Amino acid sequence: MTTGGEKTNGGPRTNGEPMTTETTARAAQASPRALARQRRRHSVARFWKQYRTHRAGLFGLAALALFGLIALTAPLTVGSDVQSVTNAPGRPLESPSAEFPLGTDQFGRSLLGLLVWGSRVSLLVGLLAAVLSVAIGALIGITAGHFRGWYATVMMRITDWFLVMPTLVLAIALATVMSRSLGTIILAIGVTTWPTTARLVRAQTLAVESRPYIERAKALGGGHWHIMSRHVLPNVMPLVLAQTTLIISSAILAEATLAFLGLGDPTVVSWGGLLQDAREAGAVSSGKWWYLVPPGIAIAVVALAFTLCGRAVESVLNPKLGVTR
Amino acid sequence: MDTQDLDGRGHPRRAARTPLRLLAAAGAAALTVTAGLATPLNPAPQQARAEEEGKKVLTVAVAQSVDSLSPFLATRLVSTSIHRLMYEYLTNYDPKDNHAIPGLATKWEPSADKLTWTYTIRSNSKWSDGKGATAEDAAWTFNKMMTDEGAATANGSFVANFRKVTAPSPTKLVIELKKPQATMAALDVPIVPKHVWENVDDFSKFNNDKTFPIVGNGPFVVTGYKADSFVRLKPNKSFWRGAPKFDELVFRYYKDQDAAVAALRKGEVSFVAGQPALTPAQAASLKGDKNIKVNDAPGRRFYALATNPGARAKNGDKFGDGHESLLNQKVRQALFMAVDRKTIIDKVFQGHAVEGEGYIPPRFSTYAWKPTDGQKLSYEPEKAAELLDQAGYKKNGDGKRVGKDGKPINYRVLCHATDPQDKAVGKYLEEWWGALGIGVTLNCLDNVTDPWLAGEYDLAFDGWSVNPDPDFVLSIHTCAALPATPKDTGATDNFICDKKYDDLYDKQLAEYDPAKRADLVKQLESRLYDTGYMNVMAYPNAVEAYRTDQIKSITTMPEAAGNIYGQDGYWSWWSATPAAADEASDDESSSTGVVIGIVAGVVVLAGAGVFFTMRRRATAEDRE
Numbered sequence: 001m002t003t004g005g006e007k008t009n010g011g012p013r014t015n016g017e018p019m020t021t022e023t024t025a026r027a028a029q030a031s032p033r034a035l036a037r038q039r040r041r042h043s044v045a046r047f048w049k050q051y052r053t054h055r056a057g058l059f060g061l062a063a064l065a066l067f068g069l070i071a072l073t074a075p076l077t078v079g080s081d082v083q084s085v086t087n088a089p090g091r092p093l094e095s096p097s098a099e100f101p102l103g104t105d106q107f108g109r110s111l112l113g114l115l116v117w118g119s120r121v122s123l124l125v126g127l128l129a130a131v132l133s134v135a136i137g138a139l140i141g142i143t144a145g146h147f148r149g150w151y152a153t154v155m156m157r158i159t160d161w162f163l164v165m166p167t168l169v170l171a172i173a174l175a176t177v178m179s180r181s182l183g184t185i186i187l188a189i190g191v192t193t194w195p196t197t198a199r200l201v202r203a204q205t206l207a208v209e210s211r212p213y214i215e216r217a218k219a220l221g222g223g224h225w226h227i228m229s230r231h232v233l234p235n236v237m238p239l240v241l242a243q244t245t246l247i248i249s250s251a252i253l254a255e256a257t258l259a260f261l262g263l264g265d266p267t268v269v270s271w272g273g274l275l276q277d278a279r280e281a282g283a284v285s286s287g288k289w290w291y292l293v294p295p296g297i298a299i300a301v302v303a304l305a306f307t308l309c310g311r312a313v314e315s316v317l318n319p320k321l322g323v324t325r
Numbered sequence: 326m327d328t329q330d331l332d333g334r335g336h337p338r339r340a341a342r343t344p345l346r347l348l349a350a351a352g353a354a355a356l357t358v359t360a361g362l363a364t365p366l367n368p369a370p371q372q373a374r375a376e377e378e379g380k381k382v383l384t385v386a387v388a389q390s391v392d393s394l395s396p397f398l399a400t401r402l403v404s405t406s407i408h409r410l411m412y413e414y415l416t417n418y419d420p421k422d423n424h425a426i427p428g429l430a431t432k433w434e435p436s437a438d439k440l441t442w443t444y445t446i447r448s449n450s451k452w453s454d455g456k457g458a459t460a461e462d463a464a465w466t467f468n469k470m471m472t473d474e475g476a477a478t479a480n481g482s483f484v485a486n487f488r489k490v491t492a493p494s495p496t497k498l499v500i501e502l503k504k505p506q507a508t509m510a511a512l513d514v515p516i517v518p519k520h521v522w523e524n525v526d527d528f529s530k531f532n533n534d535k536t537f538p539i540v541g542n543g544p545f546v547v548t549g550y551k552a553d554s555f556v557r558l559k560p561n562k563s564f565w566r567g568a569p570k571f572d573e574l575v576f577r578y579y580k581d582q583d584a585a586v587a588a589l590r591k592g593e594v595s596f597v598a599g600q601p602a603l604t605p606a607q608a609a610s611l612k613g614d615k616n617i618k619v620n621d622a623p624g625r626r627f628y629a630l631a632t633n634p635g636a637r638a639k640n641g642d643k644f645g646d647g648h649e650s651l652l653n654q655k656v657r658q659a660l661f662m663a664v665d666r667k668t669i670i671d672k673v674f675q676g677h678a679v680e681g682e683g684y685i686p687p688r689f690s691t692y693a694w695k696p697t698d699g700q701k702l703s704y705e706p707e708k709a710a711e712l713l714d715q716a717g718y719k720k721n722g723d724g725k726r727v728g729k730d731g732k733p734i735n736y737r738v739l740c741h742a743t744d745p746q747d748k749a750v751g752k753y754l755e756e757w758w759g760a761l762g763i764g765v766t767l768n769c770l771d772n773v774t775d776p777w778l779a780g781e782y783d784l785a786f787d788g789w790s791v792n793p794d795p796d797f798v799l800s801i802h803t804c805a806a807l808p809a810t811p812k813d814t815g816a817t818d819n820f821i822c823d824k825k826y827d828d829l830y831d832k833q834l835a836e837y838d839p840a841k842r843a844d845l846v847k848q849l850e851s852r853l854y855d856t857g858y859m860n861v862m863a864y865p866n867a868v869e870a871y872r873t874d875q876i877k878s879i880t881t882m883p884e885a886a887g888n889i890y891g892q893d894g895y896w897s898w899w900s901a902t903p904a905a906a907d908e909a910s911d912d913e914s915s916s917t918g919v920v921i922g923i924v925a926g927v928v929v930l931a932g933a934g935v936f937f938t939m940r941r942r943a944t945a946e947d948r949e
Contacts, residue, residue, distance in 0.1 A: 085672070085749075086756045092675055093606055106606070106749070107672060180769060266740075266748045266769050267755060280745035282604035285586035286611075 050316040057312020063305035071119040082113035083269050093281070096290050103290035105274075106281040114269050115294050121270035122302070125186055126252035132190030133251065134244045137197025142236065144198070145205025146228050156202070163195040171254060175263040182265055189254045197243050201236050208235045238317040245310030249303035256299045271295040381903040383571040383876065385890070386585035386594040387578060388601065390553050395533040396515035397469075397476040402600060402790065402891045403576070405513075407556060409895045410574075411541040412515035413450055415463065415498075420882040420896040423689070423793035425510040429458065429542075430498070439505040439837060440488075444498040449565045450542050452518045458542045460492035465519040467500070475529030480514045482800065482816065505835040507842055511794035513893075518542075544569050544899040553578050570902045582607070586870075589617065595876050598890040599869030601744065605675035608868050616874045621677060622886045623688045624867040625893075628681065628746070630664070630738075630754075630860040631787040631819040632657050636780025637807065644811040645780020645820075648736060650718055650728050657857030658702055659712035660784075663757050665704040666862050673749045677868050681861035684850045685795050688864070688883070691839070692795050694847040696854055710761055726762040735764035739776060739785035742769040747786045750862070778814060787819065787859070793893055796834065799849060802858075803827050821858050867891070877904040 051057055070077075081087060088108035089099075096103045102111040144155040162170075174188040208214065214231055222230070258264055259272025260279070278284070278291040389403040396408045417428040430444040450458040467490040469476045470483075477484065484490075488501040500509070521540045525531045533539060539547040544564045549557035556576040560569040577594060579585035586607050588594045597603065603611070603619070611617050633647030650656045666680050679687060682701075683694035696702070713719075718726045718734065725733035738754065740747035751767040758765050768782070776782050789798050800806060804822035808815030829852060833845035853859055867888035871879065880900040881887035889897040 084756060085752045086668070088672075092672065106604075107752070176771065180767075262742050262769075266742075266767055267752065277745075279583065280604070280748075282583060282586070282607035282610075285583040285590075286604075286606040286609065288606055 047316055051312055054312035054315065056308045060305040060308030060312065063301060064309060067119060067123065067302055067305070070116055071123050074116050074120055078113040078116050080117070082110060082117050085109065093283070093288055093291070095288075102294050103288075105277060105291060111274075111290060111294060114274060115271070115298060118269045118271045118274055118295065119298065119302075121182065121268055122252055122255060122272070122299070125182060125189070125255040125270070126248045126302075126306075129186045129189035129193070129251035129255065130244050130248040132186060133193040133247050134197050134240055136190065137194035137243070138201050138236065138240050140194070141198040141201025142205050142228055142232055145202040146209065146224065146232065152202075155198075159195045159198045162192065163199070165192070167192045168254070168257060171258060172261065172263060175258055180263070180265050182268060185255055185258055185264055188258065189251050193247060193250065193254070197240070197247070200239060200243060204236045204239050205232050208232050238313075242310055242314040242317060245306055245313055249306035249310070252299065252303050252306070256295075271299050380572045381570070382573045382575060383596070383898065383901055383903070384575045384577050384594040385596045385598055385898075386588060387576045387598045387890075388580055388582065388585070390578075391550070391556065393532045393534075394539065394547065394550060395528070395531055396479065396517060397528050398478050398532065400479050406891055407547070407558075407576070408515045409543065409892075410545040410558060410898060411539060411543045411547055412517060413458065413542050414515060415444060415512050416510050417895075418511075418793050418882075418893045420880050420887075420892075420894060421884045423883065423893070429463065429516055433510060435509065435837065440502045442500045442502070442509050444500070446496045446498055447565065448496055451563050451565075452521075452540050452542050453538060453546045453561055453563075454518075454521075454540045456518065456520060457495070458516070458518070459495035460498040461495060462519045463498050463516045464490050464492035465523070466514065466516050469522070469528070470514070473528050475527060478529060482797065483508070483512050483514055505837060507834055507836055508794050508796045511792070511796075513792065516542075544895050545574055553580075564899075566899070569899050571898075574898055586611065589870060589872065590614065592872060592875065594872075596871040596889070597869060599867045599888065600890060602677065602865060602868040603870060604745070605677055608677065608870070611870050616872055617870055618873050619868065619870045620881065620889055621866050621868050622881060622888050623679060623686065624865050624888060625686055625688055625792075625891075626788055626790045626865055627684065627686055627861050628678070628863045628865050629787045630750075630862060631785050632660070632858050632860075633780060633782055633784065633819065634821055634858055636811075636820045637822070638811045638813070639804070639807045639809050639815075642811050645782075647780060648728065648734065648783045649730075650716075650734060651736075651783060653716050654857055655712045655716040656718065659709040659716070659761070660758065660763075661702040661857050661860050662705050662709040662712070663761050664754070664860060664862065665757065667704070668753065669750055669862055673746055673753070674863060674865060678863040678865040681863045682854075683847075684798070684853055684859065684861055685791055685846070686864040688887075689791060689793060689795065691843050692846045692850075694850040696851070700851070700855065702854075702857070706757070706760060713761065720762045724762050725764065733764060734762075735766060736783040737766050737768050739773050739782040740767050740769045741773060741786060742771045744786070746865075750786070777819075780820060785819065788865075789818075790891065795846060799830055799833070799846065802853065803830050819858070821853075821856070823852070823856060826852050826856075874904050877902045 085107040088104075089110065090104035090108040092104065092106050092108050094100055094104040094108070100110045100112065102115065105111055105114060140155050140159065144152040144159075170192045171188040174191070175184055178184040178187070209227075209232065214227060217227055217231060255264075255270065256272030256275065259270050260276045262276055264270060264273050264276070266273070272295075274295040275292065278288070278295075281288070281291065283289075283291040387403055389401055391399070391404045391407070392401045393399045393404060394407070396412060399405055399408060413429040415428055415430040416425045416433070418424070419426045427447070429446055429450055431447045432445040433442060435442050444460070444463070446458075446460040446463065448457070452458055467484055467487065470481060471477070471487055471490070474481075486503050486506050488503050489499075490501070491499050493499060502509075518540050534550050537548050537550070538559065541547070542561070542564075544561055544566070545558035546561050547556065548559045549555070555578065558574040558576075560571065560574075562568045579588060579594075579597075582597075582601060582603065585594065585597045586603070589597045589611070599620075602624075608619050608621060612619050632651050633645065635643060635647055635652055636645035637643045670676065670678050670680050682696060685692045685694065687693040713726060718728065721727045721733065723733070728734045736758070738751060740751050742748075748767065748769060751765070751769075755765045755767070768776070770776070773785070777785065789801075791798050801816055801818040802821040802823075803817075804824075804827050806815050806817035807820060807822055808817065826849060829845055829849040833842050833849060836842040836845055867890070869888065869890055871889070878901070879889055880896040881889055882892040882894060882896050
């Protein structure tokens, strides 16, 4: 998730430049708001045009759309009744059949239904944890890059500390001491995966702040907040977006890992939780593959899709990486 | 409750009744996963240990960590089972029907006033260093426990009522009691050699795991131990009942049951301990293996749901934060009636358990008790709802029952994260009690000790192994077992203190007539049932498996249908006979390993192929 991002360290972001010239030319004809809207529309169109050329990225996007659709429509297609153990329709651990295309679990619930229902939790946790992680990373990165001095030193040492700590061990420790809930898992993943983002964003902030227009803004009386929110943030935003997409996949994997290790909320159905249930039911040694394989594949496919999308976004936004498809 | 962790804190707990479940730390869980994933897929078939140098080795896969090898401290099932092998007890239990039979003592009888017991000690039992085991050793062991608090940690409850223990001659042991005590023929206390143990300074710290072999007089001698790795034992050739037939007995650690099952399939281990029990899926798949026998026998454990009756200490201080509604007997009974025990047996245990009723498992037929028809709290959700209405816990507009504080009732159920059954039953509770309008939060922890001792729970999953003499599992619900102050740790299970129960308990302990005592014990169980404090849901079977090409025969206890691992005695390992070498055949699992290896190899090759094609295409595109 980080290798692609690392390459952008300190690199100049050229994609912002043409926009400024283009807009100043037409400044006289329209209101600033309309201009901004137009400019954004243009850049989105340009982004999409370039993104379309990445076949892997398109594949990832299609897979994500499919999974998103499945997750969002789950209440209509399978309904929350699928989790009910008292009304389970089948016998325990039935092998795949016409009635249960993916067999049943140890309670006799349909595994296909659970897989569909579990996608909601897995995707939700993945997204929220990634957002939390990137938010922390961006905040620390931007402030450390902007303020420099002792503040930056302290923040970067903390970042380094988190960077060298094995993420999984830290997340397990956090999930163990806190109560078992989705919030805990999100928090545990969020606070352990932010340091790479912080490093990336700080490097980008340093690059942006060394440009002359920042100096101009300062000369015109722009304060810290103005510079960070109006000049630095928009410039690191593409990087942050790409980073988010990449972190989602690792967050989904982390969620599955924690749930598999039995640190998740046992009453919530998620893909990792299904794997954990399978292990506890002895599905591994008794060869009940239909309990293990589908959630495993689902996790792999979604994580892959997010990675492909993230890579594509990254290479569109960073011309230095442009050639790889 | 998984009281074994309480036991670890060093308060008096009787040995062999240690509950069966294992508590692994999160780190161990991680290890577990690695083991679970790596071992079943490891294609290299390992040589059966039994064939090494023609030595017959019996390897047992266990999961529970040894808490201590000192019999004065150990309370976990694995440790106390090993102590049964290392040291002789005064009496033993008959493997057929659990009645007391001679151990180190050949004869025992009470005086007319029931207060003095005289034991005749056998003269043909020798310590493994050559010295004879005498009454002096036994007297020293008991006296040490009576005078040294550290030595009373594990088995202190046995000697609490002793006035004086003497050894007038090497073959005669005299115990004087303060009050009559019915358990005198069932003193589950390992007798240790005085000449070795009198050099120990601090009994609360000495773990008996530094010098090997450990001097003992049981059927086996411990020759090596590494925490969470193995315990190695050699047979005691001069054991008075006859030497065991295997050349070596090894308890090897598999923290993951799937890994243990895979090891059994490969012949790496001869026996997989049913602790935790094999899952129904594992048992079913092992049954199809021609060289493996699955032993599915009635267990000696009960599996219950315990309510927090308001934690309190002997000094009258109340503590903890159990829900006030649980102080109401009607509420407890309503919760009882909303649990469909039949479904739990069918779905969670898939038939590998017996539906729970009384406190003591039906396997101990002398003491097992069943509720009468009028008394029985069977599954009747409508009646449960009525009871809750009567008790004043009515539903609000949202269909949730409201407590006295005006908030919807939501019970926190303490469950063991390491026990899949807890989680599975918890899912059912959520739905059953949810239908009554009561919320359930499963609080699954690796270590339930802290909230348990602090009384910070509403209900909890609980389970104890019951001994042939039920005194101990009954004693943990008496007022006397409560902690002295909220800061102390008592022997109590879940803070039950009921006057009627205590009176009956004292009566049964002083009753020497077996039939009358059994009747009193049944009254005791009846009282416990009516209070609704303990909902015994099931008596889980002992589901364990062994290789018939390595173990030819092994004694179960009771002999007709009983468990092998965790017996009240040394019968299984002492009696196990090795299969002849030529019977040990390579089974198909090694070829399964090879097949898996080949498939994995093909997949990797195919993956590599695809990868390289894509790389080549990528470079081609790059060149454009």
